[in-house]
Amino acid sequence: MRSIVEIIEESPIIAAVRDVKELEGAIESRAGIIFMLCGSILNMNQIIKRIKNKDKYVFIHIDLVEGLGRDSAAVEFLKGVGADGIITTRPSLIKDAKSCGMYAIQRLFMVDSRSLETGIKSILDERPNAVEIMPAATSKIIKKIHEKINIPVIAGGLVLEKSDVINALSNGAVAVSTSQNFLWDE
Template structure:
């Protein structure tokens, strides 16, 4: 986890890639950390290899890889592919990810006060290496969670411009994941 934090201190923008066109674009940028939000069991290894060859740190959202289960065997498969970490909305996978010495990032959707409470409880119980909070515009929520946990916070979703990035960082986020290509070069 320390290595991702060092990369994010240098550039707090994480490229959230959703398709092959995004991959082609991001390899030409200075962004070092990639969140892969697509793929299939048939293509993931080639995509991860390409990104790693270009010096990128690759974190795959396991829930979004077609043909791949959401279990311990899928975690082992992704480790074999060479990912640096795994993103998931499934708190039960956090332990398996950490057991494979991969960075575990738990993605939480903040919809209301109940999801805030259950999200904090899940973080405290499962102890992921980092948490990704969505949507990223919820600056008050970022601040509340930042005060209650001692885990790095990444925010994503609905980040539209540099002001959104600054607001998130000033409220306790260490980084922003975004699919907005214009922010990848900021």
């Protein structure tokens, strides 16, 4: 299994798909990684096959898939239908994904100094393959977390223009996820 850093270095702008209607644009973009932030247990197999047919990596935000439990069986289901990894806010799912050979991205929302402290502790306890910090506009926080952990940081949320991408990358993020499809080909 390639390291997540190698995968991200090839494609530092990640297509974040919030609606299945946006999937075709993500598949046809230059983005090599797609974060699926939507879908259901009924269409996930088809979605993953379409993405994999274009030789792209697909990470499923397991917390947002309709009809899918938030447990180890859900992780195993996603592995079985070809997902490369999961995105989650739930630490227990990080362990489940890693134990079955999938990549695990822990999503953290930075809203105050307490969330920074608990986020760093959770990262160090669970050791995900990467961490997605939200919102990406918190460049000082990205830099602080990047300095304290030895895990790749992905910036996401409120990435509205190219300068947001540049700012996040210059503060230590290895990649940026965005639903702004005009940025997917940057």
